[in-house]
Amino acid sequence: MTKITMREAISQALWEEMEKDPSVFILGEEVGVWGGTYAVTKGFYDHFGADRVKDTPIAESVIVGAAIGAALTGVRPVAELMTINFAFSAMDHIVNQAAKLHYMFGGQFVLPLVIRVVSGGGRQLGATHSQTPDVVFAHFPGLKVVTPGTPEDAKGLLKTAIRSNDPVLFIEHATMYQVRGDVPEGDYTIPIGISKVQRTGKDVTIISYSKGLELSLLAADELAKDGIEAEVLDLRTLRPLDMEPVISSFKKTNRAVVIEEGWKSFGVGAEICARIYEEAFDYVDAPIKRVAQKEVPLPYNKNLEQSALPQVADIVAAVKEVL
Amino acid sequence: MADIVTMPKLGFDMKEGTLVRWVRHEGENVVKGDIVAEIETDKATVEVESGFGGVLRKILVEPGTVVPINAPIALIGSDDEDISIWMAENATSEIPTGHIESEKQIIAEKTGDSKKGASFPISSGVPARIRISPLARLLATERGIPLDKLEGSGPGGRIVRKDLDSNLATPVRQQASRIEEDLKVQPSKLRQIIRRRMVEAKQTIPHFYVTRFFDVKRLLDLRMQMNAALPESDKISINDLVVKATALSLREFPNLNSSLQGEFIVQFADVNIGVAVAVEGGLMTVVCRHADEKSIRTISNEIKQMVSRARSGKVRSEDIEGSTFSISNLGMYEVYEFIAIINPPETAILSLGSAFEEAIVENGTVKPGWRMRATISVDHRVSDGEEAARFMRSLAKYLEQPVRLLID
Secondary structure, rough: OEEEEEEHHHHHHHHHHHHHHEEEEEEOOOOOOOOOOOOOOHHHHHOOOOOOEEEEOOHHHHHHHHHHHHHHHHOOEEEEEHHHHHHHHHHHHHHHHHOOOOHHHHOOOOOOOEEEEEEOOOOOOOOOOOOOOOOHOOOOOOOOOEEEOOHHHHHHHHHHHHHOOOOOOEEEOOOOOOOEEEEEOOOOOOOOOEEEEEEEEEEEEEOOOOOOHHHHHHHHHHHOEEEEEEEEEEEEEEEEOOOOHHHHHHHOOOEEEEEEEEEEOOOHHHHHHHHHHHHHHHHHOOOOEEOOOOOOOOOOOOOHHHOOOHHHHHHHHHHHOOO | OEEEEEOOOOOOOOEEEEEEEEEOOOOOOEEOOOEEEEEEEEEEEEEEEEEOOOEEEEEOOOOOOOOOOOEEEEEEEOOOOHHHHHHHOOOOOOOOOOOOOOOOHHHHHHOOEEEEEOOOEOOOOOOOOOOOOOOHHHHHHHHHOOOOOOOOOOOHHHEEEHHHHHHOOHHHHHOOOOOOOOOOOOOHHHHHHHHHHHHHHHHHHHHHEEEEEEEEEEHHHHHHHHOOOOOOHHHHOHHHHHHHHHHHHHOOHHHHHHHEEOOOEEEOOOOOOOEEEEEEOEEEEEEOOOOOOOOHHHHHHHHHHHHHHHHHHOOOOHOOOOOEEEEEHHHHEEEEOOOOOOOOOOOOOOOOOOEEEEEEEEEEEEEEEEEEEEEEEEEEOOOHHHHHHHHHHHHHHHHHHHHHHHOO
């Protein structure tokens, strides 16, 4: 195991897969000469050349549309969108084409496509560049939505996504590129669609993913000081959603809090709560709480922005409410 | 136009109800949801809520009247409303007293009492809504702890798991405090109904009894195998297996799956097994319909749900109606054997004892084994000892070679 950052983990996954498979290529805004807005593809252009690291016009529909076309011919494009907020410009390509082509053509085509996007607030980028609309994309059958919360998972899941013949939306969090974590040596993959217990406990189940995982683990540390043993569950993938570990954990703790950075209404928390109530009603000992972003466009002002985003203290408070 | 309160339909096979008592009187103000009357169906005594608010202008039926479902029983309107038009229009159609040729009606007429079906209170005696988490409710049901004996420590007084855990150390049932002086206890409504029905059954039905033991080693093994493959919530009980075995045997013995109705013995097409359930202050019989056609797991889950509803005071009328044969089981209390009183208008009831590990003599050698005893109580007007003994032999076929339960 070596400790590396999330940025390095994602970068390594891309690099190793491009070395391994010449049909893998990258396209996106400033991914080449500049090395990527978040410096994930720094050095790629010099090593792999302009044919495999393609700078595109500032037009997300072009990036995703071209990537879909390429994937249909059998190559493995990894498209980078500077932020998930810009994915809305490519919405038709993502949800009407990428998510459905395999189905619409009766299985004659596969779509080995990865779209990397940067999601989340907290960097004072204003209301239109700071959203966390992950759940919007998880709504559509046909699309896999992968949302890692640790460097190990990011690297293993991205490799699986690149090797997969299905379209995958790979969501990276804007404030997590510097997060460090242990990553196994050498080539490894992590299957898409498997939730994971990231910390064991017996008193309450905290369910989250991506940035929410980071906050949840910090909250669990806080709670431990009060003798509360929180189990922290990482969904890792929003679609397909693996509820089995969540239900098992809930049957043990009988209490849960769901954390997401996006808005609460119609969100991940709503989905998780509903499934727990459907599948484990007789194990419910207290109403499940949701911690999420305040229902406002995210403010630019630093203090206001932070007060609108879910915080560790909010999670601690929610856990104490359900206990 | 005044609003009309009608006789409610409280069970899928309810055709009529007897108006027992008016709780509210003419001229009184009534709020929507108020209890206005008590009715008795052939299975239960139930309170009738008003669906309307206003003044109870006119009571249309006297207490003691049998009223078909949906027939008007009262008028509710404003103080000064003229109800004479409605009264005039409906004067010719006398408030019906019920001529319904249902199976139950025939039974009632022939036995000379239309009110003595298996009556159980549904809404009366049920406490106000108890705040309790689903988990705590499940645990309380499993442990047989009455909910009204629990104190909730959760938000708003909600009973949660913790409250059950503290209760576990001292089960409520054993907490009955010592009585210092003689006490006159007013029996619950359920107790009164049981009293009436059991006196009727024991005095009018000539019972006879046949007891037999069953070698249940294989049955216990099968249950263990089944439960190893089932989640905690779906565990199968010995009782579930006996329900299935009894239902399958009854297919061969329609005469025991019957009801004496005057001059006729009605042999039922359906095999609906009633299972006696101890509830606070008495017992109820929940009904597993078509038990001969259902899988053991389905039988088990259905009974669990009905028992849970019965014990939490939420029993539905369909849960307790329509049994054709009953089973009473005291196996969980290390009971050797016992004999039950028939649950009228049925013909027979099976009483189950516990399974014991015993020394068994076989071909002159003693070996350890598992035996369970059961007694069938039968109405001698309908059947004889020989038939009952053959029924018990058929039951043995299923209980001793339980793989048959999975085939049939």
